[in-house]
Amino acid sequence: MQSNDARTLLQCAVPTAAVGAAAVVVGAVLAGGKGALGAAFGAILVTAIMTVDLIVLVRTANKLPQIFQMMGLALYAVQFLLMALVLAIFKDTTLFNTRAFAFSLLAATLTWITAQTRAHMKAKIFYVQPEAEDERNPAGEKKASPAGSPS
Template sequence: MQANDARTLLQCAVPTAAAGVVAVAVGFAVAGGKGAIGAVVGTLLALASMSLGLYMLQRTARQWPQVFQMMGLALYAVQCLVIVILLGILKGTTLFSFKSFAFSVLAATLVWVAAQLRAHLKMKILYVDPEAAADAKKPAPAESPS
């Protein structure tokens, strides 16, 4: 993992974990212990899904940059689909509060997306090679007459 990839992961995971702490507190206040457990599971699901997606996207960008945008869109769609499927499977669970779980997944996912947007906007990525630009400005050496 490159340094800017790790920085992006950190800039996304920390706010999401903070939102998860808030979700656990709200879940505990609203639904007791089962609400707190649901919020923990929901936050962990969102963190795992989004961090795995970021890792896959960065790996794809390094190996196949020509499919980066398509992979990003497909990956986001698959993440949403997996979360919806898990919500459907766990709808009738009695292990934890489903509402707390669902709202914490939603909140953590929205916080992750917002943090990732902010991280990419603040990232300084050169799109011009400064050394090549400096070489292009230098005049070509004149050929000596033979």
């Protein structure tokens, strides 16, 4: 993982963790221990899914850049389906407060997406990778000297 990718991950995970912590506090105040547990589960779920997807997308971009856009769209579909599956599995649970879970899930998802958008807009990434000097000149060729100057 390149340093700009790690920076993007950090810039997404930190605000999401902060929103998750706030959601746990709000869940604890409004719904007790089950509210705190539901909010924590929602924030952790979003952070885990989004982190894995970002890592997969970065590796795809490095190894197979030609399928980068398709992989991004596929990963967003998988994220949606995974979260829908978890919501369907836990819709009638009494283990935790489902409202706190749902609101935490929503808040953490919106925070991650906003932070990721901001991180990509602020990143200074080359659109074209500059070539090294030896890549421009084939092996054995000397650099042409400017007109009128001795070699």
